[in-house]
Amino acid sequence: xxxxxxxxxxxxxxxxxxxxxxxxxxxxxxxxxxxxxxxxxxxxxxxxxxxxxxxxxxxxxxxxxxxxxxxxxxxxxxxxxxxxxxxxxxxxxxxxxxxxxxxxxxxxxxxxxxxxxxxxxxxxxxxxxxxxxxxxxxxxxxxxxxxxxxxxxxxxxxxxxxxxxxxxxxxxxxxxxxxxxxxxxxxxxxxxxxxxxxxxxxxxxxxxxxxxxxxxxxxxxxxxxxxxxxxxxxxxxxxxxxxxxxxxxxxxxxxxxxxxxxxxxxxxxxxxxxxxxxxxxxxxxxxxxxxxxxxxxxxxxxxxxxxxxxxxxxxxxxxxxxxxxxxxxxxxxxxxxxxxxxxxxxxxxxxxxxxxxxxxxxxxxxxxxxxxxxxxxxxxxxxxxxxxxxxxxxxxxxxxxxxxxxxxxxxxxxxxxxxxxxxxxxxxxxxxxxxxxxxxxxxxxxxxxxxxxxxxxxxxxxxxxxxxxxxxxxxxxxxxxxxxxxxxxxxxxxxxxxxxxxxxxxxxxxxxxxxxxxxxxxxxxxxxxxxxxxxxxxxxxxxxxxxxxxxxxxxxxxxxxxxxxxxxxxxxxxxxx
Amino acid sequence: xxxxxxxxxxxxxxxxxxxxxxxxxxxxxxxxxxxxxxxxxxxxxxxxxxxxxxxxxxxxxxxxxxxxxxxxxxxxxxxxxxxxxxxxxxxxxxxxxxxxxxxxxxxxxxxxxxxxxxxxxxxxxxxxxxxxxxxxxxxxxxxxxxxxxxxxxxxxxxxxxxxxxxxxxxxxxxxxxxxxxxxxxxxxxxxxxxxxxxxxxxxxxxxxxxxxxxxxxxxxxxxxxxxxxxxxxxxxxxxxxxxxxxxxxxxxxxxxxxxxxxxxxxxxxxxxxxxxxxxxxxxxxxxxxxxx
Numbered sequence: 058x059x060x061x062x063x064x065x066x067x068x069x070x071x072x073x074x075x076x077x078x079x080x081x082x083x084x085x086x087x088x089x090x091x092x093x094x095x096x097x098x099x100x101x102x103x104x105x106x107x108x109x110x111x112x113x114x115x116x117x118x119x120x121x122x123x124x125x126x127x128x129x130x131x132x133x134x135x136x137x138x139x140x141x142x143x144x145x146x147x148x149x150x151x152x153x154x155x156x157x158x159x160x161x162x163x164x165x166x167x168x169x170x171x172x173x174x175x176x177x178x179x180x181x182x183x184x185x186x187x188x189x190x191x192x193x194x195x196x197x198x199x200x201x202x203x204x205x206x207x208x209x210x211x212x213x214x215x216x217x218x219x220x221x222x223x224x225x226x227x228x229x230x231x232x233x234x235x236x237x238x239x240x241x242x243x244x245x246x247x248x249x250x251x252x253x254x255x256x257x258x259x260x261x262x263x264x265x266x267x268x269x270x271x272x273x274x275x276x277x278x279x280x281x282x283x284x285x286x287x288x289x290x291x292x293x294x295x296x297x298x299x300x301x302x303x304x305x306x307x308x309x310x311x312x313x314x315x316x317x318x319x320x321x322x323x324x325x326x327x328x329x330x331x332x333x334x335x336x337x338x339x340x341x342x343x344x345x346x347x348x349x350x351x352x353x354x355x356x357x358x359x360x361x362x363x364x365x366x367x368x369x370x371x372x373x374x375x376x377x378x379x380x381x382x383x384x385x386x387x388x389x390x391x392x393x394x395x396x397x398x399x400x401x402x403x404x405x406x407x408x409x410x411x412x413x414x415x416x417x418x419x420x421x422x423x424x425x426x427x428x429x430x431x432x433x434x435x436x437x438x439x440x441x442x443x444x445x446x447x448x449x450x451x452x453x454x455x456x457x458x459x460x461x462x463x464x465x466x467x468x469x470x471x472x473x474x475x476x477x478x479x480x481x482x483x484x485x486x487x488x489x490x491x492x493x494x495x496x497x498x499x500x501x502x503x504x505x506x507x508x509x510x511x512x513x514x515x516x517x518x519x520x521x522x523x524x525x526x527x528x529x530x531x532x533x534x535x536x537x538x539x540x541x542x543x544x545x546x547x548x549x550x551x552x553x554x555x556x557x558x559x560x561x562x563x564x565x566x567x568x569x570x571x572x573x574x575x576x577x578x579x580x581x582x583x584x585x586x587x588x589x590x591x592x593x594x595x596x597x598x599x600x601x602x603x604x605x606x607x608x609x610x611x612x613x614x615x616x617x618x619x620x621x622x623x624x625x626x627x628x629x630x631x632x633x634x
Numbered sequence: 635x636x637x638x639x640x641x642x643x644x645x646x647x648x649x650x651x652x653x654x655x656x657x658x659x660x661x662x663x664x665x666x667x668x669x670x671x672x673x674x675x676x677x678x679x680x681x682x683x684x685x686x687x688x689x690x691x692x693x694x695x696x697x698x699x700x701x702x703x704x705x706x707x708x709x710x711x712x713x714x715x716x717x718x719x720x721x722x723x724x725x726x727x728x729x730x731x732x733x734x735x736x737x738x739x740x741x742x743x744x745x746x747x748x749x750x751x752x753x754x755x756x757x758x759x760x761x762x763x764x765x766x767x768x769x770x771x772x773x774x775x776x777x778x779x780x781x782x783x784x785x786x787x788x789x790x791x792x793x794x795x796x797x798x799x800x801x802x803x804x805x806x807x808x809x810x811x812x813x814x815x816x817x818x819x820x821x822x823x824x825x826x827x828x829x830x831x832x833x834x835x836x837x838x839x840x841x842x843x844x845x846x847x848x849x850x851x852x853x854x855x856x857x858x859x860x861x862x863x864x865x866x867x868x869x870x871x872x873x874x875x876x877x878x879x880x881x882x883x884x885x886x887x888x889x890x891x892x893x894x895x896x897x898x899x900x901x902x903x904x905x906x907x908x909x910x911x912x913x914x915x916x917x918x919x920x921x922x923x924x925x926x
Contacts, residue, residue, distance in 0.1 A: 114736060159914060167913065169669075169736060170864050171906075177861075178906045185899055288857075292740065299737065329752055336744025343737045344720060 076212055080205040088204050090321060092276070095211035096269055097317050100290075101297040101309035102218045103265035106225065107258045109303035110234040116291040117156070117172035120179050121149050121263045123286035125270020127183065130196045130280055138200070142271045149267025153260040161255045173291075180286035187282065195281035202275040210272045218265050222306045225258070229497055229504065234258055236494045239483040245465035246443060246475060248498035248548065293320070296335075300342050384472045384551045385581040389421055392456050396421050396552055396583045397442065402451035402461075404437055411437045413607040414451070419552070424574070424584045426598035426615065430628055433604040435587045436478055439554050442585070443475045444468040455552070470499040472551035476541045476558050478587075484530030488516060491529050491540055495547030515543040519573070534561060546577075553577065555586045559593045571596055591619070603627070640773045641891050647779045649886020651845050654786040655859060656866035656878040657793060658837030664810045664873040665830035667728065668718055668735045672743040673863060674856030676835055679746065680706055680842025681851045682754055688761050695763055695843050696781070702843050703836050710835025714828045717742065722824070743856065750853035760850040782844040789840055793833075794875060806830055810873050838863075858902075865909045871919030881920060884908070 080088055100118055108115050128145040136144065160171045187194050225231045233254040236244040244251050270285070277284060293316075301312025319338070323331050388396075397419035404412040412434045419425055427435045440446040441453060444465030453461040460468050474495070483491050492512040497503055503511060516522050519539040524532060529540055538558060545553060559570055571593055578584055588594055594601065594615050601618045603611040605627035611618045618624055655677060662670050683702050687693040693701075721738055725731035764781060767774040797803035808816040809826055817823050845851070866885055870877025885905060892904045912920060 112733065114733065159910060167868060170861070170868065171909070174861055174865075174902065174906050174909075177902050181900055181903045185897060185903075188899075189897075292744075295737075295740075330748065332744045332748030332751060334748075336741040336746075336748060339741030339744065340717075340738060343734060343741065347724070347734075 073212070073216060077209065080208050085204070088208060090317075092204065092208050092211060092273075093321065094314060094317050095208065095215050096273055097294065097297060097313040098310050099211060099214050099218050099269050100266055100294045101301070101313045102215070102222060102306075103262045103269070104294050105298045105303040105305075105309045106218070106222055106265070107234075107255075107262035108298070109305075109308075110231070110238045111255060111258070112238050113161070113255075114169045114295065115172045115259075115262075116169060116288075116295065117175045117263075118266055118291040118294045119176035119286050119288050120172075120291075121152070121266035122270035122273075122290055123176065123179065123183075123282070124149055124152060125267035125272075126274040126277075126280055126285040127270075128267070129200070129271045129274035130198050130285075133198055133200045133275075138202075142268045145267045145271035146264040149263045150260045153263035154256060157256045157259040158252075161252065161259065176286045176288050176291060180282045183286070184282045195279055197279050198275050198277065200275040204276075207272060207276060211269070214265070214268060214272060219306065219310075221261065221265070225261070226306060230254060230257060232490070232493060232497065235486065235490070236483060239485055240481055242445065242465075242477075243481050243483060243494070243544075246445070246469050247494045247544070248466050248469040249494075250464075250466050293335075296339055296342065300346065382549060382551070382581050384549050385583070388456055388472075388551050389581060392421075394457055395419055396456060397585075398452070398454045399438070399442075400452040400454075402438075402441060402453060403449045404434075404441060404446060405449055410607050412441070412448075415604070415607075415609050417602045417609065417612060419583060419585065420599075421583055422578065422581060423599040424578050424586060424597050426594045426601040427585055427587045427604065428589075428594060428601055428618075429604035429610075432606075433627070434607045435604055436556055438604070439475065439556055439585070439587060442468075442552075443473055443554060466498075469548055472499075472548065473554065474545035474548040474550035474552070475554035476538070476545055476556055478556040480534065480537045480541055482529040482532070482537045482540050482544075485528055487526050488521060488529055488532070488540055488543075489513070489525045492516060492543050492547050495544040499548060512547065515547055516540075518546070519543045535566060550582060553582050553584045555584065555588075557587055557589065559586075559588055559590050567593065595619070636773050637894070639771060641894055642887060643770065643773060643775050644779075645887030645890035646883060647775070647783045647848075647886070648890060649883035650783045650786045651841060651882075652862055652866050652885050653879045653882025654790055654844070655838050655841040655863045656870070656882055657790055657875065658834040658841065659863040659867050660873060660875065660878055661806075661830045661834035661837070663867065665806050666714065666827040666834070667722075667731055667813070668714070668831060669732050669739070670831075670834075671736060671739040671860055672746055672856070673739075673834075673838055674859035674861075675743055675746040675750070676706055676710065676838045676856075677842035677845065677859045678851055678853060678856040679750065680839040681846035682750065682759070682853075684843040684846045685759055685761055688763060695847050696785070699785075699840055699843050703839050706839025706842075707832045707836035711828055711832035713742070713835075714831040718831075719824075722827075743860075747853060747856060754853050756853055758850045758852045761846070763847050765848075776848060778847040782847050785840070785844055789837065790879070793837070797875075802826075862905065865905060869909060869912045869919055871921040874919070874921040877919055877921035881912075 079091055083091060100122065104115065104118055107113065125145040128148055129141055132141050132144055156175060160168055184194065187196075233244065233249045233251075236247060236249060237251050237254060241251055274280060274285075297312040297316050298309040299312065300316055301310060302308030316338075320331075320335070323334050327334065395418040399415060399417050399419075401414050401416055402412055403410070403414055415434075415438065417425075427438060429435055437446065441448045444460070444463055444467070448461050451461070452459060455468070455471060455473065460471065460473075463471075483494065486494075489509070489512050492515050493508060496508050496512055496515075513522065513525060516525060519542050521532070521536050521539050521543070524536065529537065532540060538561075542555075542558065555574070559567060562570055567590065574584065574586070574597055586593075586597065598615050600613060601611075601615050602609055603618050603621070603624050605623075610623050610627060611621045655673075659670070659673055662668050662673065680702050683705070684695045684698050687698040687701065688695055718735065718738065721734045722731060725734060764776070764778040766777045768777050768780060797807060805816070805821045805826055806829075808819065808821060809823060809830075813823055862885065866878055866881045869885070870879070870881035885908065888904055888908055889901045893901055
């Protein structure tokens with residue numbers, strides 16, 4: 058393994074050295090081509106840093122590039138050169154933070170539209186400023202830079218952006234955005250601050266784009282807003298990244314090289330047909346290569362780790378070793394009161410009062426069954442506890458402190474873990490990565506080998522140790538439920554919320570699953586289950602809260618509430634009560 | 635006072651056009667689920683067709699509608715059936731179709747724009763039809779603008795009636811709300827979607843003809859109209875016709891006001907400022923359903 062790394066590093070060193078020596082032998086034309094190749098490589102890779110994992114299609118490349126170019130134009134005579142790109146990066150990051158903070162909470166399409174117009178917006182503002190305040194539309198750039206200098210700077214930038222991409226992929230931030238890209242709700246319930254993660258990556262990507270603009274600006278000697286903020290640039294970068302494969306580190310590079318050469322050829326031979334051919338290339342790419350060149354390579358190459366995958370059920374490890382849930386044990390020792398207090402909580406969807414002044418308490422170490430007919434508000438109650446929904450009124454407190462207005466990721470970090478009624482796994486990620494997502498975004502921070510070992514032990518705890526590397530989307534329904542539980546347990550919870558986790562199991566699986574939940578309680582977890590399987594409720598629950606039409610109608614031990622007249626009426630109607 | 639009235643009237647005409655083209659985009663995006671970035675290219679193509687009919691064959695634009703609207707309907711129907719259908723079939727979910735259709739129509743945008751640039755060149759075009767001043771409430775407005783607004787109202791009203799009062803319109807609205815449930819109720823989603831997409835195309839064709847009567851246009855301007863239609867649709871709340879109408883008028887009036895009072899170069903800045911503030915205030919648009 059180490060030897061292979063050294064070999065890779067050596068090969069990369071040789072390639073970089075060869076590329077660095079290129080201007081010494083190249084003609085002017087080839088040097089210009091080299092510059093084009095490098096700057097599109099940097100832009101496409103930077104674009105994919107953010108848009109690849111998050112699937113937010115950003116058309117703001119031209120905006121950041123233009124900002125960089127203008128920073129050089131304005132500052133080049135005021136600052137020594139090395140400070141200019143630094144200043145450009147700072148401006149780019151600032152703009153990215155402002156824009157990102159206001160638009161990244163917009164979902165897919167809204168973001169595309171806004172980024173589509175951002176370049177135009179900035180271009181109009183700059184033009185207005187230049188004409189009315191600066192006094193002329195264009196600016197001359199007198200920097201004593203040669204083409205070779207620009208080439209080398211771009212090469213350095215390309216190496217930096219690829220290194221940054223590699224580091225991010227192998228970092229917590231990289232994992233966070235991969236999770237966000239697949240399921241943002243799951244991400245929040247794993248304790249990921251989704252806004253911050255997206256914003257951070259957007260800013261990094263923008264910084265590289267801005268610096269590219271700053272480095273490229275001296276090429277033109279004269280710039281005006283129409284040159285600097287050319288919207289075509291955003292489109293070209295998107296095509297290149299997608300052509301190569303935006304989900305991979307080297308994909309954008311593989312896309313940029315052939316397309317830059319193609320565009321170069323088109324402009325030289327059919328300048329008038331450029332737009333038509335560009336469009337046609339785009340359409341062909343979308344149809345023929347939905348996952349880009351890298352995707353094509355992957356499907357053609359033999360799968361490396363697929364062999365281990367077995368389709369089918371594996372049994373729960375019944376003799377699994379007992380674990381201790383540190384957070385649950387600590388809190389049990391330190392805090393005397395109930396784990397959770399739900400006090401006069403209300404939630405309405407438009408005119409429908411889904412939860413109406415519900416109160417209950419959750420004692421430490423108990424299993425509480427939350428039951429009631431469909432539509433009675435059970436899942437809404439869970440959603441308010443986990444922070445997926447915010448209550449309209451009332452108070453929810455966890456271990457004595459209020460969590461009613463906390464966002465979901467903060468509640469997850471405080472030790473509330475959940476599964477979802479409709480099972481939600483990260484379909485593209487491996488089972489290991491699914492569990493990792495729950496494991497690494499809360500205190501005490503875990504990463505690397507320690508996290509890997511812990512994730513594997515959790516997978517074997519729920520009985521799917523043999524599917525570590527399988528993509529979660531390929532598991533059977535039951536295995537996906539187990540995986541979801543492993544991810545919830547990875548949060549090292551104090552309180553576990555199971556939303557119809559037992560639904561759909563066959564009788565023998567049900568027995569195993571019930572045993573597992575019982576064992577979790579013995580190990581110190583407090584558990585809320587929402588369930589329709591009455592056998593499970595009878596054998597698991599210490600107490601039940603029964604809801605109907607948003608109100609609590611009964612509370613007590615299962616045997617008592619299940620014979621209560623009002624409960625029977627709620628489930629079966631007046632005739633049977 | 636006259637200036638204010640002038641701004642409001644001109645803004646209403648422009649806003650009415652925005653609302654009309656947003657209506658067509660609502661059909662394409664809300665029902666056919668295609669995020670069509672080449673939408674504005676069809677508007678510009680229709681404008682060129684009107685120009686050609688008027689200056690080449692002396693057919694006035696209102697009569698021209700009879701030719702251009704069905705042609706645009708047919709072109710969009712074919713586009714959906716031939717080019718977009720493979721993407722619809724391939725998509726596993728709404729999100730995938732959205733991304734694929736954005737990228738696919740992006741390519742179409744360049745192809746159409748390139749063809750128009752080759753055919754008509756990149757210069758600004760216009761023609762003069764019924765540019766007689768009409769005096770209203772102490773200010774003047776060209777007759778062609780009034781006519782355009784009237785036609786926009788008629789077309790928009792007719793569409794509203796079709797959607798709300800007919801059996802087929804009900805089916806289309808059902809698809810917009812929940813396409814899976816609509817399929818289970820016996821509605822043929824594919825053919826209805828193709829029809830909705832084509833109807834959206836017909837409307838943008840009509841919009842192109844009407845706009846060409848009083849605005850200058852060029853082969854490269856399609857993107858601007860796509861943007862504005864999208865902004866109006868999103869600001870009004872996706873799928874909400876009344877919202878689109880109000881957002882369109884709001885945009886038209888504020889653009890006109892800024893162009894007259896501040897600087898004509900800042901209209902897009904205004905558009906975006908308005909767009910952003912509405913979205914920050916109400917993330918699902920002025921009249922959007924709140925997300926659960």
